[in-house]
Amino acid sequence: MSEAALDVRAVWKYFGDYPALRAVTIGVARGECLAMLGRNGAGKTTLLKILAGLSAASQGEVSVFGAQGNSVDARRKTGVLGHGIGIYDELTARENLELFGKIYGLADPCRSAMAWLERVDLKHVADARAREFSRGMRQRLAVARAFIHEPSLLLLDEPFTALDDRSIALLQRLLAERLEAGATVVMSTHQLREAMELATHWALLVRGKLVHKDSRTPEILSDPTWVYRNYGEDS
């Protein structure tokens, strides 16, 4: 079995004639937490969408735990939290989680749904429709939706954006638990401090090109902008 959780080889993505990703090659080992950094438009979301099987690469290959990137086997092991929360407003919190529990083939989706509602502190509103929730509650429900099948690989696109302090702490705790359990995390973010607390590695994308990947050092943790100063466009 391959040691790499993710293997991205020479991936290009074109939107029309514009190359959003240019020959991106990157490997992510099992248990690694990679913070993917870059300015707006650098290609972070595009790359995450390709890794999640939501978009096809124009050229290049992606493998997830040795399987083809968009295969059912790869998707079963992956949890995705993108810009949208992926929650149905007309369904209740419990119905939303049960739906995804069934889709991910959990043995007891009802029990898993209630357990996760308790973990994200939404058990008291389990039978309320998601449309009635505050933004923070919806975000917590989205986190439960992405984590319910205890994925081996988590792909998170700016997961800390628009979260309040309580939700950030919850997400960090859940991510730390998954990392302790041996899961792999790839997250794109602009909120460097929150991300770097968890990250074991970082990678920087500039205009669709991967310019650097390295392990996170204490230096970066104390001054996250160090990355941009040393490797960014203005360096």
Next chain:
Amino acid sequence: MGHVFTIAWKDLRSELRTKESINAAAAFSMVILVLFSFVLDIAGDAREFGGGLLWLVFAFAGALVLNRSFAREQSNDCLDALVASPLPGWSLFLGKAIANFALLGIVELVALPVFGVLFNANWLRFPLWTLITCALATWGMTVIGTMFSALTVNLRLRELMLPVLVYPMLIPVLMAAMQLTTALLGGEGVAGDDWVWVKLLIGFDIIFTSLSLALIDVILVS
């Protein structure tokens, strides 16, 4: 197949809670039937034009239901959550098609009695054949509509594009359904040359269901 019914149940539950497309489709079909009952003041001749009128109403009302099928997944990027899950594309498509079929069936069930009363038409003379015709033609409309709903979901003008793309594709289904319904309303039943239309409906359903199932993954992953 379990996933198919999970998706169908999810769509039906969402729609029956909001009733946003089914109310519009049912109301639209009522209004058209009532207006035509004034314009075509020839109640006794429903057997001449009834088939055409009914299926035009179903086709236009159906577009209102079908437009929402994949558009429903757009809020909160729910489609991304489904596509990133291990749910096979064909399960998602079939689940949505079954939900749309049920919703169109409800619209037809509401519209048929009103049509019968307003146009003095006995649509229950051949109940089994009426059911078969409605089921085959509605499935044909559903398959094409669901497929194009997936294709147009990311277009800004999808409400406009869906009918433009779907109606030309539906011409064979509508022709067959109109011919069969006219024969049934006329009291002749399905006999002789009418079998061609039955075969056309069956063939259309098989071909376009197979094509849709084969192509849906390509459509969902851009």
